[in-house]
Amino acid sequence: MQCEGNKTYNQPFNCPICKMDLQPLETSASKIENTDGISEESIFNLTSNWNTEEGEQILLKDLKGKTLVMVMIYTSCKAACPRLVADMRNIEAQIPDNKIDQLNFVLISIDSKTDTPERLKSFAIENYMDDPQWTFLQGTETGVREFANVLAVKYKQISPIDFSHSNIISIFNPKGELIHQQEGLGVDNTETIDAILRLTN
Known part of the structure; x- marks a missing residue:
């Protein structure tokens, strides 16, 4: 979970600062796939x-x-x-x-x-x-x-x-x-x- 810049939280609850519902961070699976994939310069x-x-x-x-x-x-x-x-x-x-x-x-x-x-x-x-x-x-x-x-x-x-x-x-x-x-x-x-x-x- 991420809120207030780079601050992250491990549980899905309301942000203690802004009280908004926290949203899950995007998984890194796609990033890993891109690392092993073909770049535009290839x-x-x-x-x-x-x-x-x-x-x-x-x-x-x-x-x-x-x-x-x-x-x-x-x-x-x-x-x-x-x-x-x-x-x-x-x-x-x-x-x-x-x-x-x-x-x-x-x-x-x-x-x-x-x-x-x-x-x-x-x-x-x-x-x-x-x-x-x-x-x-x-x-x-x-x-x-x-x-x-x-x-x-x-x-x-x-x-x-x-x-x-x-x-x-x-x-x-x-x-x-x-x-x-x-x-x-x-x-x-x-x-x-x-x-x-x-x-x-």
């Missing part, structure tokens, strides 16, 4: 469907519960993407073995037509990224564009198999909220590693 609010390299169809919210290290690439890229992939592998190599199972390294293709689940699977194997902590995603053109906008990743198709694009690695907490971004190729990833380790403590 990428898990996006409802587009994605195909994994294993041929499974998922929503982004199916990735909930792990720290996410995400980057957008396309497998036929010969310039920036191989360096982004190397940066992802370098980040993974600096994570202690006992924390790896708390992370999911996710590579999203910006080339929905070419990068089929089968092609992504082959790419994963070729690049030694076929362990459980690695996930590759193919989406619709609309879903990819929506996700890129959330990450502030810009890309443009300049030929049937070539794109220009931003080089950004993004870190999300287990609730899908953006925590840190690393921009550029082969840059110092100390802050990125620190952000990941803070989330996995």
